[in-house]
Structures are given as structure tokens and as C-alpha cells.
Amino acid sequence: MSADQAVPGDQVRPWNTLSADEKKLFSRLCEVYAAFSEYTDVQIGRIIDHLKASGQYENTVILYAADNGASGEGSPNGSVNENKFFNGFPDELSENMKLINELGGPNTYEHYPTGWAAAFSTPFKMFKRYSNYSGGTSDPLVISWPKGIKAKGQIRNQYHHAVDIVPTLLEICKVEMPQEYRGVKQTPLAGVSMKYSFDAKADDPTQKHVQYYTMLGTRAIWQDGWKAVAVHAPLSDKGNFDKDKWELYHTDVDRAESKDLAKENPEKLEALKKLYDEEARKNNAYPLDDRTATQLLTIERPMEEKPTDSYTYYPHASQVPEAVAVNVRGKSYKIISNVDLSTNASGVIFAHGSRFGGHTLFIKDHKLYYVYNFLGIKQQQLVSGVLKPGKYTIGVEFAKEKAGEHGESIGQAKLFVNNVEVAQSEMTAQVGKFTLVGDGLCVGYDSGDPVSKLYTSESSKFKGGTIHFVTVNTGKETYSNLAAEAQRALSMH
Numbered sequence: 225m226s227a228d229q230a231v232p233g234d235q236v237r238p239w240n241t242l243s244a245d246e247k248k249l250f251s252r253l254c255e256v257y258a259a260f261s262e263y264t265d266v267q268i269g270r271i272i273d274h275l276k277a278s279g280q281y282e283n284t285v286i287l288y289a290a291d292n293g294a295s296g297e298g299s300p301n302g303s304v305n306e307n308k309f310f311n312g313f314p315d316e317l318s319e320n321m322k323l324i325n326e327l328g329g330p331n332t333y334e335h336y337p338t339g340w341a342a343a344f345s346t347p348f349k350m351f352k353r354y355s356n357y358s359g360g361t362s363d364p365l366v367i368s369w370p371k372g373i374k375a376k377g378q379i380r381n382q383y384h385h386a387v388d389i390v391p392t393l394l395e396i397c398k399v400e401m402p403q404e405y406r407g408v409k410q411t412p413l414a415g416v417s418m419k420y421s422f423d424a425k426a427d428d429p430t431q432k433h434v435q436y437y438t439m440l441g442t443r444a445i446w447q448d449g450w451k452a453v454a455v456h457a458p459l460s461d462k463g464n465f466d467k468d469k470w471e472l473y474h475t476d477v478d479r480a481e482s483k484d485l486a487k488e489n490p491e492k493l494e495a496l497k498k499l500y501d502e503e504a505r506k507n508n509a510y511p512l513d514d515r516t517a518t519q520l521l522t523i524e525r526p527m528e529e530k531p532t533d534s535y536t537y538y539p540h541a542s543q544v545p546e547a548v549a550v551n552v553r554g555k556s557y558k559i560i561s562n563v564d565l566s567t568n569a570s571g572v573i574f575a576h577g578s579r580f581g582g583h584t585l586f587i588k589d590h591k592l593y594y595v596y597n598f599l600g601i602k603q604q605q606l607v608s609g610v611l612k613p614g615k616y617t618i619g620v621e622f623a624k625e626k627a628g629e630h631g632e633s634i635g636q637a638k639l640f641v642n643n644v645e646v647a648q649s650e651m652t653a654q655v656g657k658f659t660l661v662g663d664g665l666c667v668g669y670d671s672g673d674p675v676s677k678l679y680t681s682e683s684s685k686f687k688g689g690t691i692h693f694v695t696v697n698t699g700k701e702t703y704s705n706l707a708a709e710a711q712r713a714l715s716m717h
């Protein structure tokens with residue numbers, strides 16, 4: 225991919241340019257992935273064993289495939305925390321080296337470097353997210369159905385796509401796709417059945433004629449053995465789709481898409497570009513969207529309730545999923561809580577996230593702590609003096625001052641007890657989410673994985689007192705005014 229299109233995070237570092245330490249780290253990341261694949265395979269074997277033992281194996285259709293090409297989300301140096309990718313924050317080799325002996329364990333959320341993704345996708349170009357090239361989309365598909373398929377251990381080369389799986393299953397089951405279900409008109413199936421291939425020869429012609437591809441700003445179209453590809457990197461935020469250069473491949477004879485024939489066949493290319501537009505309109509593929517991962521993941525979603533800059537949470541409730549919790553990403557914010565501490569008060573007052581990123585306000589050894597865990601890289605900590613038993617208004621203020629080199633928030637954090645500042649420090653905060661899924665916002669405990677190493681899941685449960693509420697405010701009101709209001713509420717209890 226040309227330099228003006230390429231994305232730095234998707235670059236591959238050539239093996240012969242790596243240091244001995246780097247080779248050791250990169251090898252280990254790959255070994256852990258291999259172990260994960262083997263483990264997964266063994267677990268699927270258990271399902272097969274059960275199907276055999278229960279007499280269901282012969283008449284069960286099993287389709288075995290990955291969901292895309294090898295993943296290139298591990299950065300050129302590999303990652304010990306994939307959430308860095310989703311925060312637009314690069315991996316540091318020295319940080320990763322520190323964790324080499326922990327890879328594959330609970331302390332890492334690892335991902336192998338882009339070089340392995342390129343190697344695993346060979347002979348195809350690029351990797352996951354690049355829907356334009358086969359390295360992003362091609363996977364082996366194994367189909368097993370002992371009662372219905374005579375052939376055993378054979379290969380079929382007919383061109384097909386994941387959208388062809390449902391039509392295949394419907395044909396096997398002799399079921400017709402309803403045009404309407406419970407009064408709702410159904411979107412017509414995009415694919416064609418692959419069932420004919422069970423009895424076909426390896427190189428018999430495919431019964432598929434057209435397939436479009438699109439994802440994250442990338443696009444391509446295949447028709448009867450030819451494929452047109454727009455050269456555009458996913459998540460690149462470069463836009464200008466009308467200026468994309470197109471390539472042309474004769475996939476019937478060049479399955480690896482290695483020889484660009486655009487210059488020799490300009491008419492063919494133009495016809496395929498036109499066909500892409502038709503298929504994209506038919507399949508709702510527009511608009512093309514190449515916004516970055518951080519941009520996509522931090523889109524404000526429409527909500528039922530009116531927009532507000534103040535959220536109040538109470539104890540004894542389920543965790544609140546990040547998508548509907550207060551959004552402090554890239555902003556200044558205040559957290560204020562009224563608590564009643566007895567002699568042995570301890571545990572989490574407020575927490576959101578995990579060891580891979582999050583923030584938490586808690587009591588330990590009679591002191592108030594605020595820890596902001598920036599992407600698992602650094603645990604930034606503010607701590608008070610000893611708090612005697614009693615009623616308190618406690619809280620934190622983070623005032624964002626600027627954006628750092630990678631867009632992260634940099635500012636001052638202050639810890640307060642009864643509206644008096646007890647600690648202050650510079651702090652770096654995330655602009656992306658704390659987690660992709662799970663580990664929501666909690667009051668009175670830290671769900672799933674703990675944000676701070678200073679407590680465990682078990683000891684995170686608040687005891688020895690009462691949490692009245694926790695308010696998170698992202699508005700303009702000063703900390704002092706909000707705390708004064710909370711203190712008045714506390715005096716009435």
C-alpha cells in the first residue's frame with residue numbers, strides 16, 4: 225500500500241531488522257496464540273465427542289471457520305493490552321518486554337504483532353479489516369455432514385462468501401426463507417447455496433456470480449473470476465473516496481491477487497466499479513466510513529433520556545454498561561459521594577473498568593484512595609490521611625488541560641475530603657473506552673476484574689458503613705459548589 229494511504233499501526237516490522245529481545249517477545253506472542261488455538265480446538269473436540277456419544281454426529285451439519293483474516297490489531301510491536309488499539313494509543317516495546325513471562329495469563333490482554341497477521345494470511349495480501357483484499361476476508365471453511373456428504377477429506381475451490389452459509393443450511397433443511405415474519409418484511413438473503421459443491425468436483429465452476437465487500441472504508445467487488453479493489457486503508461480517517469486508486473485482479477487464475485491488471489483492462493475495471501456502486505446501494509453499504517477506532521467507539525449514541533451532565537448512582541445495583549454510563553472520556557469531570565464510615569469501613573465506593581484501564585475510588589486502611597489506571601500502563605494514585613469514623617462528603621476532580629501526543633487527556637487530579645483538598649497530582653486519562661464489553665460502572669464494589677491492584681474482587685465489596693450516593697458530573701459547576709450541596713444533604717441525615 226502506498227505511503228499516502230498506509231496507516232502506521234498496520235505497518236509490519238521485517239524479521240531481519242528485529243533485535244534479539246524483540247524476536248523473543250514476538251515469538252512468545254505467537255506461541256501463546258498457537259496455544260489458544262490448540263485449546264479452542266480441543267474444546268470443539270469435546271462437542272464432537274458428545275455428538276458422537278449421543279448418536280447425533282452422523283446427521284449434524286458442522287461448519288468450521290474463523291470470522292475474518294488474521295487480526296492486525298496488535299500493532300507493529302504486538303500488544304499486551306488490545307484496548308490500547310481502541311484508544312488510539314501505541315504499544316511500547318519496553319512495556320511489553322516487562323510482561324513477557326505473563327503472556328497468556330490473566331494479567332495480559334495480548335495480541336501478536338502485525339507481522340504474524342501478514343504471515344498467517346499468506347498468500348493473500350493484508351489482514352482483518354482490509355475487506356478489499358483476501359487477506360482480510362479469506363478463511364478455510366470445513367463442512368462436515370457424514371449422512372449428507374459422500375466426499376470425505378476433499379477440497380472444493382468454488383468461490384463463496386460467508387453470506388452463502390444460511391442459504392446452504394436452508395437448502396439442506398429444505399426450508400424456504402419467509403418473505404415476511406410476524407408481519408415484518410424480511411431483507412432478502414444476499415447469498416447463494418453451496419450445497420451443489422458437496423457433489424461437485426474440486427474445480428467445477430462456482431454457482432456464485434457477484435460478491436461485494438465493504439468494511440471501515442475499504443471496498444471491493446468480485447464478479448465471475450475478476451475482482452476490482454479500491455486501495456484504501458480501514459480506520460484511516462483519510463476520506464476522499466472519490467480519489468481512491470483501483471486495482472484489478474483475475475482471481476480465477478491469480479487467487480492471491482498478486483498481479484494488478486488495471487492498466488491492461490480499463491473497461492473491465494470501469495464496469496466492475498459501476499457494479500460495486502449498484503451492489504453497495506442494493507445492500508445498504510453506503511455511506512463509506514473510515515473513521516478511526518477511537519472515533520467510532522466514542523460516538524454518542526441516541527438515548528431514551530434527555531442529555532445531562534450529571535449522573536447519580538446508588539449502591540446495591542447491577543453494574544451499568546459503559547455504553548449507557550456517564551461518559552468521562554476526553555473531558556473534565558468530578559466524582560462526589562456522601563458516605564458514612566464506621567470503625568472498619570473498607571472497599572470500593574465507585575469503580576469503572578478493569579486492570580486494562582479504568583478508575584476507582586475506595587477506602588483501604590482507613591484512607592481514601594483514587595486510582596486512575598491508564599490502559600494498564602500506569603496506576604495513578606491520590607490518597608488521603610486516615611479518616612476517623614463519621615459522615616463525609618468525599619470526591620475527586622479531574623481538570624483536563626490539554627491533549628497528549630496520542631490524543632490522551634492530560635490535566636490535574638485533586639482528591640477532596642469534606643470540600644478540603646487532601647491530595648493533588650498530574651494525571652493522564654483515556655479518550656477511548658475502559659473496556660470493549662463487560663466491566664461496567666459500579667457503586668459499592670468493582671465488578672469483573674479489579675481496576676486497582678490494591679484490592680481483589682472479593683475485598684472490593686464495601687463494608688463497615690453506608691454509601692448514600694455517587695454523582696459523576698461533567699458540567700461547568702465547580703467542585704466546591706457541588707460538594708457544598710452534598711454536604712448540606714449529608715447534614716440532614
Ligand SMILES: [Ca+2]
Pocket residue numbers: 575576577578663664670671672673674675
Ligand atoms: Ca471491574
